[in-house]
Amino acid sequence: MIRIVYVYWLLGALVLVCAAFNLRERRWARAMMWAVVAAALLFGDVIQQASLAHVRWPAQAMGLGVILLGILAGTGQASHHDTSGARSLAAARLGNRLFVPALVIPFATLALVLIAPYLVWQGTFLLDRTQTTLVALGLACVVALGVGLHTTRARFGEGLGEGRRLLDTLGSLALLPMVLATLGSVFTATGVGEAVAALVGMAIPVDNRLACLLAFACGMVLFTLVMGNAFAAFPVMMAGIGLPLLVHKHGAAPAVLGSLGMLTGYCGTLMTPMAANFNIVPAVLLELHDQYAVIRTQLPTAFALLLANLVLMALLVFR
Amino acid sequence: MNYWPLIGIAVVVVGFALKRNPVLVVIAAGVASALAAGMPIGDLLALLGDAFVANRTLLLFVLTLPVIGLLERYGLREHAQTWILGFRKLSLARLLIAYLGGRQLLSMLGMIDLAGHAQTVRPLVAPMSEAAAERTVDLDDVARERVRALAAATDNVGRFFGEDVFLAFGAVLLIQGFYERNGIHLEPLHIALWALPTAILAFVLHALRILWVQRALEHAGVDTAARAPHGDAAP
Numbered sequence: 001m002i003r004i005v006y007v008y009w010l011l012g013a014l015v016l017v018c019a020a021f022n023l024r025e026r027r028w029a030r031a032m033m034w035a036v037v038a039a040a041l042l043f044g045d046v047i048q049q050a051s052l053a054h055v056r057w058p059a060q061a062m063g064l065g066v067i068l069l070g071i072l073a074g075t076g077q078a079s080h081h082d083t084s085g086a087r088s089l090a091a092a093r094l095g096n097r098l099f100v101p102a103l104v105i106p107f108a109t110l111a112l113v114l115i116a117p118y119l120v121w122q123g124t125f126l127l128d129r130t131q132t133t134l135v136a137l138g139l140a141c142v143v144a145l146g147v148g149l150h151t152t153r154a155r156f157g158e159g160l161g162e163g164r165r166l167l168d169t170l171g172s173l174a175l176l177p178m179v180l181a182t183l184g185s186v187f188t189a190t191g192v193g194e195a196v197a198a199l200v201g202m203a204i205p206v207d208n209r210l211a212c213l214l215a216f217a218c219g220m221v222l223f224t225l226v227m228g229n230a231f232a233a234f235p236v237m238m239a240g241i242g243l244p245l246l247v248h249k250h251g252a253a254p255a256v257l258g259s260l261g262m263l264t265g266y267c268g269t270l271m272t273p274m275a276a277n278f279n280i281v282p283a284v285l286l287e288l289h290d291q292y293a294v295i296r297t298q299l300p301t302a303f304a305l306l307l308a309n310l311v312l313m314a315l316l317v318f319r
Numbered sequence: 320m321n322y323w324p325l326i327g328i329a330v331v332v333v334g335f336a337l338k339r340n341p342v343l344v345v346i347a348a349g350v351a352s353a354l355a356a357g358m359p360i361g362d363l364l365a366l367l368g369d370a371f372v373a374n375r376t377l378l379l380f381v382l383t384l385p386v387i388g389l390l391e392r393y394g395l396r397e398h399a400q401t402w403i404l405g406f407r408k409l410s411l412a413r414l415l416i417a418y419l420g421g422r423q424l425l426s427m428l429g430m431i432d433l434a435g436h437a438q439t440v441r442p443l444v445a446p447m448s449e450a451a452a453e454r455t456v457d458l459d460d461v462a463r464e465r466v467r468a469l470a471a472a473t474d475n476v477g478r479f480f481g482e483d484v485f486l487a488f489g490a491v492l493l494i495q496g497f498y499e500r501n502g503i504h505l506e507p508l509h510i511a512l513w514a515l516p517t518a519i520l521a522f523v524l525h526a527l528r529i530l531w532v533q534r535a536l537e538h539a540g541v542d543t544a545a546r547a548p549h550g551d552a553a554p
Contacts, residue, residue: 008375011382037378044372051369060361062368070346096402098395101386102442106433134379137432141382148386152393162388167381172342177377179345183327185370186349190324190356198320226328231493238497247503254503258494259483259513266479270472273335277377278478280341282436282471286445286464293468294475301476301521301528308520316513 001124004131005045007138012041018164030168033072036065037175066182073172094151101148108143112136173284177277184232193232196223197240204241209250209318216241217310220261221268228274230265237261252317260313267309270302271295327352380437387442399443400450411452412533415469416526418444419477423522426481434478436471445470456536469532473525480521483514 019034040047040062050058112127113136119126127135145159167174187193197219204215216237223233242261246252269275273295283294290296327348334344346367353363387395403409425433432438448470452458458466483490491507491514498505 004376007379007382011378014381014385015378040372041375041378044375047368047372051365056361056365059368059372060364062372063364063366064368066367066371067346067350067364070343073340073342092394094393095398098390098393098398099402099443102390102395105383105386105438109433133432134376137379138382141386144383145386145389148389152389154389154393158392159385159389162392163381163385166384166388172340174378174381176341176345178371178374179342181374181377182367182370183331183345183349185373186352186366187324187327189366190327190352190358191321192324192327192352195320195322195325226331231490234490234493235497243501254498255505255509256513258498258505259491259510260517262490262494263480263483263514263517266483269479270475273341274331276341277380278436278475282440282474283468285436285441286467286471288464288468290464293464294471297465297468297472297532298475300531301472301525304524304528305480305517305521308524309517312516312520316516 001128002126002135002139003128004135004138007135008041008044010138010142012038014160014163015041015167017160018167021161021164022168029072030171033069033172034167036069036072039065066179069172069175069179073175097151101144101151104144104147105137105140108140109133109136112139169287170281170284173276173281176280180228180274180276184227184229187227188232193223193236194240196226197236200237201240206245206249209246209252210314212241212245212250213252213313213317214310216246216257216261217264217306217313220265221271221306224265224268225272226274228269228272228276230262230269233265233268234262246317250318253319256316256319257313260309260316264306264309264313267302267306270298270305321356323355324352326355380435383437387437390442395442396446399446403447403450404454409451410455410533411448411466411536412526412529414448414451415444415473415529418470419473419522419525419529422474422477423481423518426478427484427518431478431482434474436474440471440474444474452533452536456539458536462536462539465532465536469529473529476521476525480514480518484511484518 015034016038019031019038022028022031022034043058043062047058047062050056113132116125116127116129116132116136127139148154149156149159200215200219200222205211219237219241220230220233223236224230227233238258238261242252242257246257247254269278273280273292279295279298280291283291288294330348330351331344334347335341349367350363353366358366403414422434425431434440445467448466449458449463452462452466456462491511494510495505495507
């Protein structure tokens, strides 16, 4: 069976190659950074299993690695090669065939997800059924690279080099989503959520159901702004305000409250740099000078939608 | 109630405001919160390591980079621009509104990672948007960045406000699980359907936003075009 761990190993190998490129160019900090990340990908499974067995040193060593990443981030410069002249020539030669490998990624993923239930060999599924989409995405990337190398007649090393170029353009910002998710775990473990919910709870008149609803919605948005993730905000705000005050005291419909409450949090996700993989990484990927350009573009939509969502909640939650 | 762990939030806000390296800021915030909560160093390190490894899924997009980089080197972006120019009537707004609707529908069906900033926006949607916009406006660097940012924003809105309608999506299961633990039994389908009104509103509102940006770009473009031959307009 192809498990998600194999995909992580493949990814770890790719990141390790990136470390090697940087090592050869004597960019020590960058090389070290990618090496630590590669270690998390290559030994992630081992670390998780050790932690389950209450052996703590592998996770602690990784924790030291994370702190090292923080120190290394920001040091080391990315290199840029300009090849725009060669590009349009090749584009004219290859034409629409260039689209094929790019489209292989989504469509091979889709095809693999759809046929995964039928891919059975000797009683086991060929693709891990718990993580089908992600395993399929990993495989689709490999297939797409194969097709891409065939189309362009480039060497395999050229593909690796281009992948490395893009990864080094992203630099430490590629790690931001992972690091933010880690911060979320720390906030949960240290009770930051409860403290925020307690502060919000202090400020509202609990007998007014609209005030409670407004506090719940604002809490979802504020907490999502801080954590960059509505998932983290939801249990905290539900436990603090949603369940005791809105559902039990004022008789709110749970399904409506849950669904619209989560979507209210999503409006917050559109506004915060903490949701780095959606808001900061694309700004870097698209080579924008303003890191916050994507957020700035989203703000009008986010505020209008938040307002509309509040009206929907007020109308639909208490029926 | 111990309010000291909130210091982590302060570290994040101050660090981002001072434009220090975000990764450094975030890790410093985590360490500050944990120390303020009185967590022993051994526990802190184990927590950081476990959480970092548990979230390595978020790095999967890196696997798309070799093929995307390779195709870009052979002119994928340039070709995407030429190709979109073949569709005479396709404006920036029409292109992005169509993408918004398609992205929402795919997310509703659970195909969330089919598109994305690395998979589709950088190689295809952003260059196509630039080409479509350039049909009516001359893009300077500022306007070009606005168009790119709009393409990324459209992908986000389409993804966020489609995925919640999908039954097996984490958010729906999270909501259902939360109520289940508190003695309220709900069907996932019931929760997912209540995401539909917001999904429709999100489509309408962001479509309006796209039209608004297109109009703003055209007005700025008309101004420069009108001003250029005379050269005497106020700066």
